[in-house]
Amino acid sequence: MVKVIKSLNNNIVLAETEKNKEVIIFGTGIGFKKKKGDLVNASLAKKTFYPEKSIQASQLLEQISAEVLTVTEEIIVFGEELLKRKLNQSILFSLSDHLQFAINRDQNKNYEDNPLQWEIPTLYNEEYKVGKGALKIIENRLGHILPKIEASFIALHFVNAQIDGHSLGDTMEIMKVIKKIIKIIQRLFDINLDKTTINYSRFITHLRYFIARHKMNKSYAMDMDKSFREIIQEKYKKSYNCCLVIKEMLENEYNWGISNDEIIYLTIHIERIVRENK
Template sequence: MKFKKSLNNNIALAEDDEGCEVIVIGTGIGFKKSKGQYLDRDQIQKMFRIEANDKYQRIEQFFNDIPLHIIDITDQIVEIGQEKIGKKLNSSILLTLADHIHFALERHKCGMDVQNPLHWDIRHLYPVEYRVGEQAVDRINEAFHVTMSPSEASSIALHFVNSQLDSGSMNQTIKITKMINESLEIMSHHFGIALDKESVNYSRFITHLRYFIVRQMNREVLSFKDQHFLYDVLSERYPSSFQCAQDIKEFMERQHEFTITPDEMVYLMIHIERVTSHSDAN
């Protein structure tokens, strides 16, 4: 591990054995070092790889602006999320979440806690991520001796949702969440039933909607063999689910300018049939 540049006394830019740039953290690791000098691995407490799409200037500014204690707590929270969610998370979550936590703590000190308007929606749409958010709030409260608003759990949860989707921005993740809600409202109105939010089929349906919307946003086309045959068969076998899928299609095309293919409609019908056939009528 070769030293390249000091960011401050405890943080430095280095080059690993594979020639990749990394950020290393350790007490005094950036103090009075020369470029090309080999670093003592025992001195390195944490290391973060700089991905190809990350801008170095942004990362340097981040590590200069965010207190090390916040970075450390955020790293612990990301590890909790990685374990609970069980999926690969975008490496940028450390930067975005630490920045969020830093700003949230500053607001809290000024008595300016912000309530997330999507709090209850996020809690039901992303239950695993929300539980990670709850654990994160507990960890933050304990580490910084504060009492953050419970709604902060939903804001943190969205960071983990966004990190899985790699959707580009938090604003896009919020849009996706709102579109999922719109689809669920259409379903509830169409069938007049209460969906079982604890069921496996509901969880799978939310996941399908999430990636269905991402595909539409990215103009990706889903295709498979015999889609027209399956479309005809399913629309006849499950007429109510077909009509509900048609209502969602028309709404999405009208409100969000999506172009939903018969292939997407097949999967949408299947998931709607699964989740509604196991729900209780009001």
């Protein structure tokens, strides 16, 4: 059971758990006639969202309408279905805050530029599809036609929600590193990678977690068989040499220590996407 702090509408409740943590609960009729102090059975919720420790949900929600929260929850469900994965629960708070701001900005016709907006559709193709779908949901539910640039902003929220413990700023930094790695691959192999393939999407996901680990100073816990490592080095020489160039860039620019096993796994991914493009 959770204790109601505020009923936002018939289907959304801001509540407090037994451990005094704020939580937002979505469920049909779950907020009907509920007032502060009432108890609600959390098991009846369709969806439950917990904020990050640094977020005071009650204060944030003072700036966000119940309609925007409802649409945000619908977009999150849509995104999880398209991406086929569960997202960090805190996305409700960051995304609804962004959407409320975007709608207010749209009413004033005051649009903001995103310096990485042209990179997002190619680096994060699936998340960008979520962003485009979100714009349609917002138009259908709220009547606001937001500029296409917002699809890129929304996509970044979904990228960020797939990596625990990262801020949107961290996600932007990860994106910049990925861009540098892609440039090295395309230059050395003299190709333009097809950004719409499954293998490319898998490669970007691999890079995302690879970079996130190093940003968080987490070691790669894998003891690869030496003979397997030698086979990969010999069989995929050009991809392996490409990885050595990437390794040198990461060590020089970011002071990251890249293990031999990480290089081998990166080699396999690069070999796969290069073969696909040739």
